[in-house]
Amino acid sequence: MSKREISLSINGKAHTAAMEPRLSLLDFLRDEVGLTGTHVGCEHGVCGACSILFDGAPIRACLMLAVQADGHAITTVEGLCNEDGSAGTLQDAFQDAHGMQCGYCTPGMLISAQALLAHNSDPSLAEIKDAIGGNLCRCTGYVQIIEAIQLAARRLREAGP
Amino acid sequence: MTAATLDAGGAGRNLHYVAQKRRVREDRRFVAGTGKFVQDIALPDTKHAAVLPSPYSRARILSIDSTAAAALDGVHMVLTGQQMAEDCNPIRLGLKLPDIKWYPLAVDMTRYAGEWVAIVVADNAYIAEDALELIQVDYEPLAPVIDPEQAFDETDLLVHPDHGSNVLYHGNFLWGDVVGDFAAADDSLTLRTRWGRSSTVPIETFGALARWDEGTEILDIWASIQMPNFVELLATTLGYPLNNIRLHQDVDVGGSYGVKRGIKQSVLVGYLSRKLKRPVRLIEDRLVNMAGGDAHGPDRIFDTEAAFSRDGVIKSLKIRALDDAGAYPGRAPFQLAKPISAIVGPYTINSVKYEAISVATNKTGQVPVRGFGQAPTNYMIEMTVDAVARHLGLDRLEVRRRNLIPSDAFPYQIPSGSSYDSGDYQVVLQKGLDLARYDELLQRRDSARAEGRLAGIGIATCLEPGGGNNIFEYLMDPTAEITTFMEACEVKVDPQGKITGMMGTTTSGQGHETLFATILGEELQIDPDEIRIVHADSLTALPTRSPVASRMAIMLGGAATGAAAKIKDRAMAIAAFNLERPVEDLEYAGGTISDRNDASRKLTWAEICFIAYRAYHKLPPGMEPGFHAQHVFQVPGGGQLPDAQNRVQIYPCFSFQAHIPYVEIDPGTGKVSVLDYAIAHDCGTVINPDIVRGMVIGGLAHGIGAALYEQFAYDEEGQFLSASFADYLMPSVHEIPDVKDVEHCTPSPLTSHGQKGSGEGGYLGAPAAIASAVNDALQPMGLSLSELPMRMHKIEALINDGPG
Ligand code: FES
Numbered sequence: 001m002s003k004r005e006i007s008l009s010i011n012g013k014a015h016t017a018a019m020e021p022r023l024s025l026l027d028f029l030r031d032e033v034g035l036t037g038t039h040v041g042c043e044h045g046v047c048g049a050c051s052i053l054f055d056g057a058p059i060r061a062c063l064m065l066a067v068q069a070d071g072h073a074i075t076t077v078e079g080l081c082n083e084d085g086s087a088g089t090l091q092d093a094f095q096d097a098h099g100m101q102c103g104y105c106t107p108g109m110l111i112s113a114q115a116l117l118a119h120n121s122d123p124s125l126a127e128i129k130d131a132i133g134g135n136l137c138r139c140t141g142y143v144q145i146i147e148a149i150q151l152a153a154r155r156l157r158e159a160g161p
Numbered sequence: 162m163t164a165a166t167l168d169a170g171g172a173g174r175n176l177h178y179v180a181q182k183r184r185v186r187e188d189r190r191f192v193a194g195t196g197k198f199v200q201d202i203a204l205p206d207t208k209h210a211a212v213l214p215s216p217y218s219r220a221r222i223l224s225i226d227s228t229a230a231a232a233l234d235g236v237h238m239v240l241t242g243q244q245m246a247e248d249c250n251p252i253r254l255g256l257k258l259p260d261i262k263w264y265p266l267a268v269d270m271t272r273y274a275g276e277w278v279a280i281v282v283a284d285n286a287y288i289a290e291d292a293l294e295l296i297q298v299d300y301e302p303l304a305p306v307i308d309p310e311q312a313f314d315e316t317d318l319l320v321h322p323d324h325g326s327n328v329l330y331h332g333n334f335l336w337g338d339v340v341g342d343f344a345a346a347d348d349s350l351t352l353r354t355r356w357g358r359s360s361t362v363p364i365e366t367f368g369a370l371a372r373w374d375e376g377t378e379i380l381d382i383w384a385s386i387q388m389p390n391f392v393e394l395l396a397t398t399l400g401y402p403l404n405n406i407r408l409h410q411d412v413d414v415g416g417s418y419g420v421k422r423g424i425k426q427s428v429l430v431g432y433l434s435r436k437l438k439r440p441v442r443l444i445e446d447r448l449v450n451m452a453g454g455d456a457h458g459p460d461r462i463f464d465t466e467a468a469f470s471r472d473g474v475i476k477s478l479k480i481r482a483l484d485d486a487g488a489y490p491g492r493a494p495f496q497l498a499k500p501i502s503a504i505v506g507p508y509t510i511n512s513v514k515y516e517a518i519s520v521a522t523n524k525t526g527q528v529p530v531r532g533f534g535q536a537p538t539n540y541m542i543e544m545t546v547d548a549v550a551r552h553l554g555l556d557r558l559e560v561r562r563r564n565l566i567p568s569d570a571f572p573y574q575i576p577s578g579s580s581y582d583s584g585d586y587q588v589v590l591q592k593g594l595d596l597a598r599y600d601e602l603l604q605r606r607d608s609a610r611a612e613g614r615l616a617g618i619g620i621a622t623c624l625e626p627g628g629g630n631n632i633f634e635y636l637m638d639p640t641a642e643i644t645t646f647m648e649a650c651e652v653k654v655d656p657q658g659k660i661t662g663m664m665g666t667t668t669s670g671q672g673h674e675t676l677f678a679t680i681l682g683e684e685l686q687i688d689p690d691e692i693r694i695v696h697a698d699s700l701t702a703l704p705t706r707s708p709v710a711s712r713m714a715i716m717l718g719g720a721a722t723g724a725a726a727k728i729k730d731r732a733m734a735i736a737a738f739n740l741e742r743p744v745e746d747l748e749y750a751g752g753t754i755s756d757r758n759d760a761s762r763k764l765t766w767a768e769i770c771f772i773a774y775r776a777y778h779k780l781p782p783g784m785e786p787g788f789h790a791q792h793v794f795q796v797p798g799g800g801q802l803p804d805a806q807n808r809v810q811i812y813p814c815f816s817f818q819a820h821i822p823y824v825e826i827d828p829g830t831g832k833v834s835v836l837d838y839a840i841a842h843d844c845g846t847v848i849n850p851d852i853v854r855g856m857v858i859g860g861l862a863h864g865i866g867a868a869l870y871e872q873f874a875y876d877e878e879g880q881f882l883s884a885s886f887a888d889y890l891m892p893s894v895h896e897i898p899d900v901k902d903v904e905h906c907t908p909s910p911l912t913s914h915g916q917k918g919s920g921e922g923g924y925l926g927a928p929a930a931i932a933s934a935v936n937d938a939l940q941p942m943g944l945s946l947s948e949l950p951m952r953m954h955k956i957e958a959l960i961n962d963g964p965g
Pocket residue numbers: 039040041042043044045046047048049050051060061062063
């Protein structure tokens with residue numbers, strides 16, 4: 001199959017790559033770029049484990065082709081870390097509230113929460129639930145995840161703009 | 162939280178790390194996206210496998226033509242069941258059923274829709290899937306047997322004709338004077354309850370990667386596997402000596418709760434990697450996982466008869482459990498045996514008759530699921546208690562209070578032989594009621610009803626057996642004299658004095674590394690954050706079984722405590738020798754050992770480590786140099802075969818929970834909304850509060866799923882209807898209420914720090930509690946349901962069309 005070349009930004013870095021048009025964005029990120037933080041749960045758009053930010057908006061990488069990302073900016077869970085690789089505010093709050101167990105849904109949860117907090121640092125419970133409503137977690141029952149997002153929001157507010 | 166003084170195991174100790182709110186060490190890698198799941202492991206030149214599922218529930222395979230698939234560019238191999246069966250043994254089943262042959266790929270016949278009939282290995286998964294479409298299979302479809310009751314009676318439609326019957330196991334147990342108790346009781350009732358086929362459905366499917374190394378003759382396996390002991394199955398199936406296989410356990414497992422066993426998957430990649438002399442990996446896609454990934458749970462019909470007094474005290478139970486094991490039983494029948502350890506729940510029931518039947522049908526094979534059969538049994542017991550209350554016109558809560566084992570009766574032996582270690586059931590129930598604000602909740606329900614809404618409160622008081630010893634196998638098969646299910650660890654102190662703990666299992670979300678480090682830190686008085694935890698592979702690990710049965714806090718906790726004691730003993734012996742003081746005069750504090758009577762006479766941790774590694778002349782005579790300890794921990798309170806009445810201690814520890822949910826039902830659609838949920842929980846000493854709380858609430862959410870939504874459904878032809886997340890409905894955040902939770906601590910006298918199991922508890926009670934709430938809501942209409950899941954269309958039909 002003939003390959004197509006694309007250019008995109010991933011976690012702030014410019015990338016150029018060539019791939020078969022049928023390669024999913026999820027497989028591209030994991031297998032070609034080596035960013036394995038984004039997980040594979042269903043490949044049919046329901047579980048949210050593959051969530052990434054696409055030009056700042058949360059999307060499901062399993063439902064997009066890599067070639068569709070040409071010219072766009074992507075953030076994966078790895079991109080939520082600080083420059084030095086340490087945990088960002090949201091990631092820190094997830095640790096303090098133990099907002100996970102097996103960690104498999106966690107990158108997707110973080111991405112959805114990041115998308116929420118980017119424009120709303122004082123979300124209501126309903127807004128938090130809506131933000132992560134498309135992310136399935138089998139382990140936690142969501143309670144500590146919600147608490148983690150509330151903790152992150154509070155810390156972000158306290159830190160100020 | 163400050164350092165709490167807990168009466169841990171009766172020791173009354175001041176705890177510094179145990180029971181304190183501390184971060185969970187595993188979380189750090191997960192938030193950074195640097196966890197190492199099997200799908201993240203990349204070996205050079207890895208080839209990718211994909212499997213072809215059978216479209217029929219029962220069919221003869223007349224021929225398979227894979228010529229076109231094999232010829233496709235990038236395909237390395239196409240393998241069928243016939244070819245593979247020539248080179249490997251059938252997978253060993255739990256019970257000895259020699260005429261049931263289970264192979265990784267179907268041979269001659271398919272026995273459920275989704276069974277794997279061929280596997281392709283290609284340069285990548287895309288090409289492998291292209292090739293699947295080119296395989297031509299000629300099937301002769303046959304009539305399947307789908308209904309378990311039909312399967313039980315059936316003589317013609319047999320899932321395994323060579324076995325001669327669909328019955329895999331049929332046993333009768335009698336504990337106590339059931340006939341006498343029934344004759345003496347004021348009243349009795351019968352009840353049929355049904356637990357639907359669902360499972361744990363981790364968000365990560367099963368995956369395995371294998372590499373055969375010709376130079377060392379070692380087959381390396383990385384897999385999302387929970388069970389270290391399954392290398393034994395792998396070895397017998399492949400026909401290799403056990404020490405040719407190395408299962409890597411430093412792999413993060415994306416959830417398991419019992420199901421991540423992956424034996425056929427691991428056999429396949431192991432076999433293929435040796436054939437192809439390259440690494441081969443198989444990552445199930447979601448549809449393959451749901452239909453044929455060997456991950457379905459119990460599917461059970463109970464017929465229960467209860468004898469009780471006029472005031473609601475239950476005297477005796479007759480239970481018949483018919484379980485649908487699917488096409489290949491594996492360890493499924495044993496899920497009927499574990500509940501024997503808590504067959505009367507938390508109640509003072511005097512005698513029990515238990516008939517347990519496991520049948521084969523043309524559905525996916527059943528595997529162990531969270532609680533190993535206890536969740537359906539608890540559901541049945543709680544439904545029975547509610548039925549007794551309703552029958553007598555008594556309050557459900559009051560009936561429970563009259564039946565709960567009193568706190569001064571522990572250790573309490575139940576008719577089937579278990580001795581419950583400790584408990585304070587009335588107090589925990591009251592804590593739950595207080596947390597739920599039960600009086601206000603009653604008012605809320607009643608005012609909702611007054612406004613014409615369907616509202617209900619659920620109550621369930623359930624047990625969670627923890628730390629099992631596997632003797633239940635013997636109850637079903639007296640040739641299986643298995644009386645231990647040990648757990649071990651090794652602790653090394655290095656020349657710098659730093660500590661490394663080595664465990665022999667993977668972790669799949671329970672925070673075992675944190676548990677292990679916390680207990681080592683507590684015992685050695687060293688900050689757990691300075692302790693490293695690693696996972697030994699199956700060749701280097703000490704004897705270990707697996708994180709099943711809510712056992713790691715009990716078992717790894719016990720092993721860690723034992724190893725830490727040996728480390729301390731060694732340090733004390735070195736100090737005693739060098740300080741020329743008897744050990745009794747010495748005191749250990751944070752690694753430094755000093756004379757109680759003269760604090761200036763001391764040896765620091767660094768000095769002790771130097772002596773251990775470098776100064777042989779300063780070691781007590783006969784002591785080996787170096788500084789490490791191993792401890793293999795036997796399940797406490799077990800180790801015996803059953804007595805002549807089949808009474809035996811299977812599990813040492815019994816955690817307890819009281820669940821109180823509040824629901825409302827939309828009469829138009831039958832939709833149940835769980836609006837509130839209170840749970841009071843007692844698992845003895847909590848090692849890490851955040852971990853326990855997470856598992857309690859997560860298990861409870863899983864139980865809400867099993868009660869209301871989740872189902873692996875089949876139609877009459879045996880077609881599988883729940884292959885995607887759009888059909889198998891796992892609760893999202895919108896289906897889970899705000900849970901209020903409270904802990905109570907009745908320490909276990911049998912464990913290192915008073916801890917009990919906690920990984921299953923929420924799940925073991927929530928389905929019963931939700932069913933109780935739904936039935937409470939339906940009661941004003943004179944309706945009830947007894948079959949899980951209580952999906953909305955069933956409730957809607959019941960409300961609008963009436964029963965039947
Ligand atoms: S993997 Fe993309 S939504 Fe599940």
